[in-house]
Amino acid sequence: MKLSEGQTTQAREVVVPGEKVADQGFKPGEGVYRDADGLYSSLLGVVERDEARSVVRVRALRGQYIPHPEDIIIGKVIEVGLTDWEVDINSPYMAKLDARDAGVEVDPITVDLRRYFDVGDYLAAKVVAFDRVTPPSLTVMGKGLGKIRGGIIVSVIPSRVPRIIGKKGSMISMLDKMLKVHLVVGQNGYVVVQGSDPDEVAFAVSIIRKIEAEAYTYGLTDRIKEILTKRYENQNGKDSTGVASQRRRCKE
Amino acid sequence: MGKIAQESLLSDDGVRSDGRRIDEARPFEVQVGVLTQANGSALVKQGKNLILAGVIGPYEAERHSQYLDRGVLRTRYHMQPYSTNERKSPTFTRREIELSRAVREALEPAVILTDLPRAQIDVFIEVLQADGGTRCASVNAASVALADAGVPMRDLVTAVAIGKVRDTLVVDINDLEDENGQADFPIAMMPSKGKITLLQMNGLLTQEEIQKSIEMARGVIRSLYEVQVEALKRRYAPLAASGNREGGSDA
């Protein structure tokens, strides 16, 4: 799922549509199609070979978000129906949130769904199913899901979200630990930054922008860590939470 | 306007009016991701052609124009008034409608539309400066812009026009050769597949000449394709050196 952190010095292999990525022995994963004499990329992206399972896939470098079940996404309610909400999830496809998936008893006569989510509200939701022919379905039942009540939404290129999360969540857990804000990362390219100090929020936004801009460079996690450490070292006088000393320790 | 003598288009020792050999393509340059509002974009310089292609989408098509089993590709080829020697009226001409279709049909076989049910993709082509072979340069720009937009494709599409001057086949014809030559034969291919996706011909050619034209086109297309691929990779290739900025809309 996540792009691997670059430990090696060798560049990741970028392919364009129509480039051969494997011989017949492999199975085509996402972004790969089978043709007469092998497997070919259908996207501009980075090749990932899973030798163990003989699967080759291409991770898109560009393009919009395509929903996958289990993805956490940030969506915006654009229409309220009698039994469901229509949600813009920053994808070619509009999603549906059924009232039942929001824990609401469906009774169009007595229940006005606007009481729960109104047009313009932002939600953290999970993709339940998507087959491209019918709209992706969402749920907000689950920990951390539901209406987003505050914060700034940063929109990033969806294919770069894995870098904000990092290998096995390494980046996001570092950000969570060091930044003085709360982050909700949507796979669809929306990141919610919540905090009480505008200055900290603005700084967090700039860090997310930096990760986005340098998504495909090596040593990114280390560089981000350096920036965070520097900022909070200089600021430790202001720091009243007592985590600053802890942070300084984890620097090296 | 009177036609130029064939002799002035090709000298006795095989040199064309702009100094090229018969099998020599014009300078070809591709820039990827040059716009920020479009989902994908490419600027192509092919000879004096200066062509900007922008892709909007894929997005959910209006209900009445949706297909449940595939997406829809729309193209629009448009020339800027200042793109030609004589100012062109900005209103849409029949030629632009014809070329919009030719470009769309050249691209369609490469785009995996079945991966995008209910969706629509718009490819808008603006000719900023026109030289010979604008439709081919437009196909070259559009296919890169589609890849840049993350649209699933079987292959890129690459095109070149073969012409005939002084009874000789020449590749990648310019304006002068287009207007005064004996044939104009634009060909687009999916280069990795070797399949032809656009084919038009005006003029008089023999069967042998047609066969030879396709062979010549195949060679030029191969080299143009390499430039397209290089441009895409250069724009988005991972940079080994840390701290180097990777492009994207933030460039």
Place this chain on the structure above:
Amino acid sequence: MRRLLPLAIERVVRMRKPSFQGALRQDFLEVMLSKLESGQRMDGRNLEAYRELKVELGVVPKAEGSAEVWLGQTNVMAGVKVGTGTPFPDTPDEGVLTVSLDLAPFAHPDYQPGPPDEKAIGWGRVVDRGIREGKALDLSSLVIEPGKKVVTLWLDLTLLNQDGNAQDAAALAALGALLTTRFPDEVSTVLGKSWLELSHYPLSVTLAKLNDYLMVDPTLDEEEFAQTELTISAIEDGRISSMQKVLSGPLTQEDVVRAVSIARHKTEELRNLIFEAVKRHKSRDSEPLGQA
């Protein structure tokens, strides 16, 4: 998290639907206003700063004059075509200048292909009036045979990428293209000069008003929230050649006076940037210079 900042979207992605609907609009506004209070804008600029300006001249050699301008991420191309034709009956002793502006359909996801709409015509008209009323061209010098044959100039502008303040970007591109317009032989031999000469150099400055704040060079996000916008064209001696207020919000007299003063010194800054680019362009050009 104790008190949360209001919900807002930092970079707006527009796809088919307007982004600032419902709850979000008010929240974004609050963030914007709290920044403006401290003299800052969402992108970190102060209220009177322009975004980075990039100018390229002579990008379309088939046009007699051309310029491409990037103002931040707003991108405009200008091309000048020169020909000859008959003058208008009411101005038999003047050349003909036609200015128009077109929106490339990829310039913004909401733009549709088709003939210029209200927006495009509006922006084109503002540029046109800036040039015409600012007497940038001495049209009486573009006459070949009075009443019969005059020089016709077509200035066509294309908005290629929209991130706000298309007006000023268009005015910059227009001036750049006119300043590098070379006459074709049929005109230069008759008029005895190879470059189009300008009498004045109009440029515009656009200000967006939000509550009591006047923001110079608004981005698309700022334009979305502006109650009104004022575009002011000025020539090099500080005189104003045209003004245009758009949108339904009101302006005070003080606003207008302040805006005019800002426009006068901002157009001068921008003009110098264009002049430098023109100088570089013409010194690169191998042909003899028509003027310094």
